[in-house]
Amino acid sequence: MVNAGVIGATGYAGAELVRVLAGHPQARLAAVSSVSFAGKPLSSVYPAYYGLCDLCCGTEEEVLQKSDVVFAALPHGLSQEIAKKCHDAGKVLIDLGADFRLKRLDEYEKWYQVKAVYPELHEEAVYGLPELFRDEIRGKKLIANPGCYTTAVPLALVPALQAGLIEKDGIIADCKSGVTGAGRKSTQDTHYPELNEGMHAYKVGGHRHTPEIEQTLRRFCGEEVTVVFTPHLLPVNRGILATCYAHLKSGTTLEQLQQTYEDFYRREYFVRVLPQGMRADIHHVRYSNFCEIELHIDPRTQMLIAVSAIDNMGKGAAGQAVQNMNLALGLEETAGLTALPPAF
Amino acid sequence: MVNAGVIGATGYAGAELVRVLAGHPQARLAAVSSVSFAGKPLSSVYPAYYGLCDLCCGTEEEVLQKSDVVFAALPHGLSQEIAKKCHDAGKVLIDLGADFRLKRLDEYEKWYQVKAVYPELHEEAVYGLPELFRDEIRGKKLIANPGCYTTAVPLALVPALQAGLIEKDGIIADCKSGVTGAGRKSTQDTHYPELNEGMHAYKVGGHRHTPEIEQTLRRFCGEEVTVVFTPHLLPVNRGILATCYAHLKSGTTLEQLQQTYEDFYRREYFVRVLPQGMRADIHHVRYSNFCEIELHIDPRTQMLIAVSAIDNMGKGAAGQAVQNMNLALGLEETAGLTALPPAF
Amino acid sequence: MVNAGVIGATGYAGAELVRVLAGHPQARLAAVSSVSFAGKPLSSVYPAYYGLCDLCCGTEEEVLQKSDVVFAALPHGLSQEIAKKCHDAGKVLIDLGADFRLKRLDEYEKWYQVKAVYPELHEEAVYGLPELFRDEIRGKKLIANPGCYTTAVPLALVPALQAGLIEKDGIIADCKSGVTGAGRKSTQDTHYPELNEGMHAYKVGGHRHTPEIEQTLRRFCGEEVTVVFTPHLLPVNRGILATCYAHLKSGTTLEQLQQTYEDFYRREYFVRVLPQGMRADIHHVRYSNFCEIELHIDPRTQMLIAVSAIDNMGKGAAGQAVQNMNLALGLEETAGLTALPPAF
Amino acid sequence: MVNAGVIGATGYAGAELVRVLAGHPQARLAAVSSVSFAGKPLSSVYPAYYGLCDLCCGTEEEVLQKSDVVFAALPHGLSQEIAKKCHDAGKVLIDLGADFRLKRLDEYEKWYQVKAVYPELHEEAVYGLPELFRDEIRGKKLIANPGCYTTAVPLALVPALQAGLIEKDGIIADCKSGVTGAGRKSTQDTHYPELNEGMHAYKVGGHRHTPEIEQTLRRFCGEEVTVVFTPHLLPVNRGILATCYAHLKSGTTLEQLQQTYEDFYRREYFVRVLPQGMRADIHHVRYSNFCEIELHIDPRTQMLIAVSAIDNMGKGAAGQAVQNMNLALGLEETAGLTALPPAF
CATH class of the missing domain: 3.40.50.720 (NAD(P)-binding Rossmann-like Domain)
Incomplete structure (x- = not known):
């Protein structure tokens, strides 16, 4: 032992x-x-x-x-x-x-x-x-x-980035976190009646996880990457939902994208690349070490929308x-x- | 009467x-x-x-x-x-x-x-x-x-768009909605134990509010606009939080941006442009016809991040x-x- | 004014x-x-x-x-x-x-x-x-x-007590309160992750609203009354649900009971005595000055079970x-x- | 296997x-x-x-x-x-x-x-x-x-009943259940916006778990027992909190009561009799097979108030x-x- x-x-x-x-x-x-x-x-x-x-x-x-x-x-x-x-x-x-x-x-x-x-x-x-x-x-x-956001965002983006399917510029990570991410210390912001039935963004443009996300991404594209990262506080106990946006290189198809992620994570026990039609939800990974990833291409702008879900404490x-x-x-x-x- | x-x-x-x-x-x-x-x-x-x-x-x-x-x-x-x-x-x-x-x-x-x-x-x-x-x-x-998303997103973007402070291309609206937006009819998705403590995106790249948002925006820039719009379902009864991203034209400052919005909404009773340091939160506008708007410039990418909050039912x-x-x-x-x- | x-x-x-x-x-x-x-x-x-x-x-x-x-x-x-x-x-x-x-x-x-x-x-x-x-x-x-509990409990019991339908001994008020009842000050108990998805009793046998409830009740029966009062904390923002138990005098029927309450509150705008089949719910009275009362007789023990709901802040x-x-x-x-x- | x-x-x-x-x-x-x-x-x-x-x-x-x-x-x-x-x-x-x-x-x-x-x-x-x-x-x-209520209530009462510390008449079990107890089928009652921020009693005086609770209790006192049982629906996913009331026999002290329960459950892995000062909370037993029990004597009426908490699904x-x-x-x-x- x-x-x-x-x-x-x-x-x-x-x-x-x-x-x-x-x-x-x-x-x-x-x-x-x-x-x-x-x-x-x-x-x-x-x-x-x-x-x-x-x-x-x-x-x-x-x-x-x-x-x-x-x-x-x-x-x-x-x-x-x-x-x-x-x-x-x-x-x-x-x-x-x-x-x-x-x-x-x-x-x-x-x-x-x-x-x-x-x-x-x-x-x-x-x-x-x-x-x-x-x-x-x-x-x-x-x-x-790694931190919580810095796990969820790279897991959602690295397969596409490494395969050269997305541009490294213009990446946006709009993230939503459960309240345990704010720690055990009680504050006015986490006082039940003021958080319950609410939602807001915080530390917009200045959260410390930003350089950490960028550090991981640049290892997979070999260049500097600058990410827009916006965290939000969500009235649930646990979970990070990361909705990540990136410009797809011309001609990339959803099949190709899906295949790339499935190949990348094929041997991974903890990452499940969801088939089309299933939704990544923080509800599904609570109290666990699993990560769900859901992939979309916005048909009118050719943007990748990759949504990942983890338990921020798991x-x-x-x-x-x-x-x-x-x-x-x-x-x-x-x-x-x-x-x-x-x-x- | x-x-x-x-x-x-x-x-x-x-x-x-x-x-x-x-x-x-x-x-x-x-x-x-x-x-x-x-x-x-x-x-x-x-x-x-x-x-x-x-x-x-x-x-x-x-x-x-x-x-x-x-x-x-x-x-x-x-x-x-x-x-x-x-x-x-x-x-x-x-x-x-x-x-x-x-x-x-x-x-x-x-x-x-x-x-x-x-x-x-x-x-x-x-x-x-x-x-x-x-x-x-x-x-x-x-x-x-208008619909709920189609109110929250244009209110957050139009002042900047009309003033020519942002590019019309590359706009992203990452939106979070309370459950009443899904209507009165009970479904498995809105069954309490399966929605509570969860969050997910839905109708990614295909929600019907997309053309309605674009129709409003194009009236303020005189050109076609294509928006990436991603709705999410949030475990609260009421509210839309719209986190909107747009590329700022070079040289735009936060002061200029803030001033533009304050001027635009100066006579509006229902829209409150928040001073720097206050956060737009759906908690603050529940059961009302008010809209809050919070403005940021991401300092490293010169992106506008405008967050608006309304009650989806108000x-x-x-x-x-x-x-x-x-x-x-x-x-x-x-x-x-x-x-x-x-x-x- | x-x-x-x-x-x-x-x-x-x-x-x-x-x-x-x-x-x-x-x-x-x-x-x-x-x-x-x-x-x-x-x-x-x-x-x-x-x-x-x-x-x-x-x-x-x-x-x-x-x-x-x-x-x-x-x-x-x-x-x-x-x-x-x-x-x-x-x-x-x-x-x-x-x-x-x-x-x-x-x-x-x-x-x-x-x-x-x-x-x-x-x-x-x-x-x-x-x-x-x-x-x-x-x-x-x-x-x-009056306090919140001390409003909800007497409203549920006084009509029966005054009419002599219940015994003054053996009254129990099992009450459930929303979190705003604990006040604005944040504490570990009201920190979102520790209150959410939980429920507990507090100050069992010693809450200060006890003598206040008893003072009101004794004015309607002319004698000393001792009440068992158990408050609980509930993960909602607002509301008191008071489930009150009392021994009915022999022979009291549900019709008689219902009629007594309806007569008692007939001219009251803020109290609604619900017809049989409707349920008192704190959900129905949020953000208001209304009170709902639901009446039952436990058929096997001849106990009155009167449930009242108010907004603790209303x-x-x-x-x-x-x-x-x-x-x-x-x-x-x-x-x-x-x-x-x-x-x- | x-x-x-x-x-x-x-x-x-x-x-x-x-x-x-x-x-x-x-x-x-x-x-x-x-x-x-x-x-x-x-x-x-x-x-x-x-x-x-x-x-x-x-x-x-x-x-x-x-x-x-x-x-x-x-x-x-x-x-x-x-x-x-x-x-x-x-x-x-x-x-x-x-x-x-x-x-x-x-x-x-x-x-x-x-x-x-x-x-x-x-x-x-x-x-x-x-x-x-x-x-x-x-x-x-x-x-x-056993069912959920029929586990929580007897665990809270049997030690006192068996030891002859409480009267068998006049027992009341006021119980609060999480929503999963209502099953997987979505209904209007369990539709998120109508259950969230609400609480109500249901099947007052007629829930089918009543005879099951009584059957267990009578095995420990050798006589017929009739219980008043009131279930409530609570906006949390999991948990039963059972607040049980019984008349203590004259002279019973809290020390005696506490000792009786501790002795009764001394070898039980899944039941924790809490020391005075700790509170039974459904939050503490979620996703588990544990049961918490908290004991009180109402000093003014000599009633036992025993609160038990379990996960209704555990x-x-x-x-x-x-x-x-x-x-x-x-x-x-x-x-x-x-x-x-x-x-x-």
């Missing part, structure tokens, strides 16, 4: 990690930490776990000592020192925060207003989106787990983190992630 | 009309009709009205006889004969259906698969989007009330229909429509 | 009062106050009001000066001094807080842990549940506006407060409160 | 069974049947299962042939013939319908208006509520799986059915049912 630990276990991503790890056949949850709830049982924060996972929140140090694999689910800036410690101790770190995602340190420092303290670790880190970069992840020790955070752990350790890639999503 | 009648009063648009008319200081609800619920009180379909509006559903003929102003809230195809009768009887008809919205009869016949029976009535009909075509509506007798249907009635009859334009939207 | 002012306008009850008063034909909103948002426009807290009600939050003193009628929507304990000032200045005070509801000062002091500073004002205050105590309210200057707070104002000032009792509730 | 089959797999209970069985370490889903969707893949009805469980719906006969254990999730009346066939073929039948739940055939025939065709099978059937009747279930071949249907299968076959009782409930 692998000993897994979670630093920042009382945030939503951390708590979902606990849930996924609890069902993993080859891992056991060795320790969890939290600054806000130090000394308290995890179930005092998440009563759904009461009697089932009553680990007490210890310190970061305790997690580092007791774990072979460390998951960090922290605000950006805080994972760098943890990465150093894991590196020195030879432990695997899966970082769910943003510290090691951007390869260009100037982009990281600009978008996150944090200094890159250990450039060599940034160099070493691999970007953990297995369907796109699997070979780089296997056996690695420092894995930057494939967009904790599920993908466990998939990365499996790859890093050489376990079965789907271990712990095969439960059927609920139908309702 | 104006005698107002509603044909198709038991559908959602019809029922909302009843509610709005019930609060109108110069109109009284003279008669309602329904095929499905003939002979039954309206409150047997909508118990919220029990004891307050217990009119029985009569026939179309009864509505025509008793009303000075007729509202028709019917599936497309069914309003043509009603329009003929109203025309012959000299009555005002506000048609909430799609029959008289498209000026090009070939477009109407192609998108709706219905034959235009009285071309002269199509000719006579005016398009009832008051903020854009007020002068055409005043005093008219046949008014085609400004997107019944509220606007009453606004049109007021204009047609020379009443105060805001009569019956000034209630504050609920804050929560 | 009556000049009305709201102290505590940025809480939910205060904000709803603003909305109701804005539609009142004989009142105008003269001033609002808020400690938390002093100097800020009300629309900065409730963007739904932007452009429509942009009054700035002033001080309590300003409200007192500018208003003929003062509404106080404050946490308990804070209305006593306001009542004194209103009394001295000869102004009408409608208090939406709990300070003047309980006639027995020892009960007040025990349940609220506050000292009754002006016993003579407590003596003077009338309890503003118009359907039960209309004659006491007319023309009065200090009115204690009949349960702001709507009733305006109804009380109308009575206090001799206006039409329904003025400003006749809008049809939305059907969906 | 056990071959398990589901008759009626496209209803909600059937579909949830498929999900639970898919995660069972010692069972495999051998066949499913559906009358409405014969010949179609299950994933055409539940797209969440697409690519993961694409079994086609066959006939009842096919399920009977291919399965060692048969689950029937059918409307009442239809399981009797299936039970006969299973009996003759020596197969285990877990019936999620109501046909074998009531031991008194006259009660069954009266409440369900169906004739008991094979009285000997009714005799043979055991009632599958493991925490109360485990020893009767082990190794049996015909198990009547412990209230499919989860419990699998628990029963495990018991019937001598497998580990918790097999396939140990996943942590989601925290949000």
